[in-house]
Amino acid sequence: MEFDLIERIRRRTDTQRDDVRTGIGDDAAIVAVPAGRELAVAIDTLVEGVHFPVGTSPEDIGWKALAVNLSDLAAMGATPAWALLALSTPDGSPAFFDGLADGFAQLAGSYRLALIGGDTTRGPLTVTVAVHGFTSPGEALLRSGARVGDIVMVTGTLGDAAAGLRCLGEPDVAPYAALIERLNRPVPRVSAGQALRGIATACIDISDGLVADLGHICAASGVGATIDAPMLPRSSALFSHFDDAVALDFALSGGDDYELCFTVPADRAATMTADLARVGCGVTRIGRIVEGQGVRVLDAAGNVLSPSHTGWNHFAS
Amino acid sequence: MEFDLIERIRRRTDTQRDDVRTGIGDDAAIVAVPAGRELAVAIDTLVEGVHFPVGTSPEDIGWKALAVNLSDLAAMGATPAWALLALSTPDGSPAFFDGLADGFAQLAGSYRLALIGGDTTRGPLTVTVAVHGFTSPGEALLRSGARVGDIVMVTGTLGDAAAGLRCLGEPDVAPYAALIERLNRPVPRVSAGQALRGIATACIDISDGLVADLGHICAASGVGATIDAPMLPRSSALFSHFDDAVALDFALSGGDDYELCFTVPADRAATMTADLARVGCGVTRIGRIVEGQGVRVLDAAGNVLSPSHTGWNHFAS
Numbered sequence: 001m002e003f004d005l006i007e008r009i010r011r012r013t014d015t016q017r018d019d020v021r022t023g024i025g026d027d028a029a030i031v032a033v034p035a036g037r038e039l040a041v042a043i044d045t046l047v048e049g050v051h052f053p054v055g056t057s058p059e060d061i062g063w064k065a066l067a068v069n070l071s072d073l074a075a076m077g078a079t080p081a082w083a084l085l086a087l088s089t090p091d092g093s094p095a096f097f098d099g100l101a102d103g104f105a106q107l108a109g110s111y112r113l114a115l116i117g118g119d120t121t122r123g124p125l126t127v128t129v130a131v132h133g134f135t136s137p138g139e140a141l142l143r144s145g146a147r148v149g150d151i152v153m154v155t156g157t158l159g160d161a162a163a164g165l166r167c168l169g170e171p172d173v174a175p176y177a178a179l180i181e182r183l184n185r186p187v188p189r190v191s192a193g194q195a196l197r198g199i200a201t202a203c204i205d206i207s208d209g210l211v212a213d214l215g216h217i218c219a220a221s222g223v224g225a226t227i228d229a230p231m232l233p234r235s236s237a238l239f240s241h242f243d244d245a246v247a248l249d250f251a252l253s254g255g256d257d258y259e260l261c262f263t264v265p266a267d268r269a270a271t272m273t274a275d276l277a278r279v280g281c282g283v284t285r286i287g288r289i290v291e292g293q294g295v296r297v298l299d300a301a302g303n304v305l306s307p308s309h310t311g312w313n314h315f316a317s
Numbered sequence: 318m319e320f321d322l323i324e325r326i327r328r329r330t331d332t333q334r335d336d337v338r339t340g341i342g343d344d345a346a347i348v349a350v351p352a353g354r355e356l357a358v359a360i361d362t363l364v365e366g367v368h369f370p371v372g373t374s375p376e377d378i379g380w381k382a383l384a385v386n387l388s389d390l391a392a393m394g395a396t397p398a399w400a401l402l403a404l405s406t407p408d409g410s411p412a413f414f415d416g417l418a419d420g421f422a423q424l425a426g427s428y429r430l431a432l433i434g435g436d437t438t439r440g441p442l443t444v445t446v447a448v449h450g451f452t453s454p455g456e457a458l459l460r461s462g463a464r465v466g467d468i469v470m471v472t473g474t475l476g477d478a479a480a481g482l483r484c485l486g487e488p489d490v491a492p493y494a495a496l497i498e499r500l501n502r503p504v505p506r507v508s509a510g511q512a513l514r515g516i517a518t519a520c521i522d523i524s525d526g527l528v529a530d531l532g533h534i535c536a537a538s539g540v541g542a543t544i545d546a547p548m549l550p551r552s553s554a555l556f557s558h559f560d561d562a563v564a565l566d567f568a569l570s571g572g573d574d575y576e577l578c579f580t581v582p583a584d585r586a587a588t589m590t591a592d593l594a595r596v597g598c599g600v601t602r603i604g605r606i607v608e609g610q611g612v613r614v615l616d617a618a619g620n621v622l623s624p625s626h627t628g629w630n631h632f633a634s
Contacts, residue, residue: 027389032454038338040346042344045403050438050440086445119445121362133345
């Protein structure tokens with residue numbers, strides 16, 4: 001039973017990679033990092049009822065468990081290579097395993113990612129994925145490089161996933177499909193992260209909320225940041241269902257967007273916007289790096305706003 | 318809160334490794350594999366009530382979560398380098414985190430293992446660890462190399478952990494301390510695994526039980542195996558609390574021993590026993606590889622025994 005899910009995923013992905021010397025089925029996988037490359041490694045756990053609502057489809061769980069990890073690689077500018085998956089579940093049904101394998105494999109296939117190992121056990125529903133990607137020495141996008149005067153930018157739109165979570169309680173969720181899709185099927189910004197190498201001075205993916213995650217860049221870089229609230233990119237789906245104040249709150253502190261927030265020297269912004277457009281990724285200038293510490297949010301008149309809360313802390317919530 | 322446990326472990330281990338370019342605190346760690354080496358990677362989850370009993374101390378949980386993963390590296394003959402830890406827990410108390418960090422760090426320190434990343438979240442108590450170790454190309458100990466005529470050997474003694482689990486139900490557990498220690502504080506056979514490189518034809522660690530795990534070697538190698546039951550190494554602690562039949566059952570099918578079971582050509586056995594003695598590891602010849610498939614257990618008269626069950630399957634149990 002132990003390799004059942006793992007085997008189902010392997011059959012669906014079937015990615016042949018020369019760098020996988022021994023794949024699934026031994027005590028450990030044996031892999032080779034290409035000469036001159038370094039390895040980016042991340043791990044993240046999704047827990048039912050904490051990171052995804054009870055009732056989320058196994059397809060969405062499989063997709064999201066990989067997506068949140070690929071988002072960490074995207075934030076480093078790394079190229080995905082291999083993953084491990086550890087599942088604990090009370091549901092040993094073939095339908096559950098097939099669904100989870102489908103969702104995981106759909107996303108993995110986009111990146112020629114190979115599943116190289118894993119573990120399945122009976123227990124409460126939690127999915128842990130560890131991912132590995134390649135970077136060149138000195139090239140990884142860290143949180144610590146933001147400098148006073150840099151501008152702050154984000155990819156895509158913010159707040160949709162938090163709005164989708166709110167909408168799940170509605171009697172009819174059909175009108176909110178676009179928002180719920182952002183919650184359940186986040187698309188990691190892998191190509192965008194790679195395009196930012198050598199240009200962005202700092203980068204992070206937005207998992208806990210913009211204010212909280214930009215705060216991590218500020219803390220690591222020893223700087224502060226201001227955000228211009230009116231500039232925050234928000235989708236038409238968000239505005240069609242929520243008023244301005246709620247949409248702003250979702251954009252500032254809603255988690256699970258998995259967009260990239262990054263800093264660039266002001267004279268590089270135009271080049272960078274063109275680079276991201278080439279990989280199909282919209283980007284918006286939302287603020288700037290300043291002296292001091294922490295993140296301040298300014299309204300259209302330049303007054304400081306106090307968000308209702310500053311980011312979704314999985315542990316504190 | 319997210320980096321709380323991870324930070325506690327980092328403070329306790331504080332292993333400086335040149336191959337860790339960016340450690341804990343960014344979206345991913347950046348590490349470098351030494352030139353000419355390949356990477357062994359494994360992941361395992363422990364779930365409360367499945368892999369360790371409710372009431373197990375946080376120190377023992379932290380130790381065991383790393384130990385079972387290092388045991389996978391040991392079975393490949395790999396040298397441990399880095400680990401990631403993902404914890405889900407309902408108990409956010411400093412005492413719990415300190416205990417878990419203590420147990421993890423005690424074992425990590427023995428191997429100069431660096432914790433390079435992790436994730437802490439609220440949820441049911443599960444601990445997932447992913448480990449990375451180094452091997453040289455072609456050198457890893459696989460399950461697939463056993464050949465007819467090889468002899469089958471195991472390190473240490475078998476059955477103690479299963480006996481320890483049984484004893485936890487006793488009103489006074491003090492007399493069973495040695496057995497319970499084997500259950501809660503398994504010592505991965507890392508040095509033994511390294512000493513087997515270039516000698517053993519196949520190797521596995523015994524997590525599910527001897528018959529089940531040797532069965533994995535047989536399946537991967539396309540061979541069968543016979544075990545001579547009277548030869549199975551069992552501790553005096555085991556024999557002092559259990560009769561022969563129960564001790565045999567624990568040794569054949571009890572999980573959680575984390576000894577190595579391996580095969581060697583008959584003419585290499587003596588050298589190999591001396592090599593393992595040099596790293597302080599006892600080893601016992603318990604059987605041989607034969608044509609066919611599956612594992613047969615023979616009594617002193619050479620008759621086939623039927624074990625009461627063939628290995629502890631976490632999912633089926």
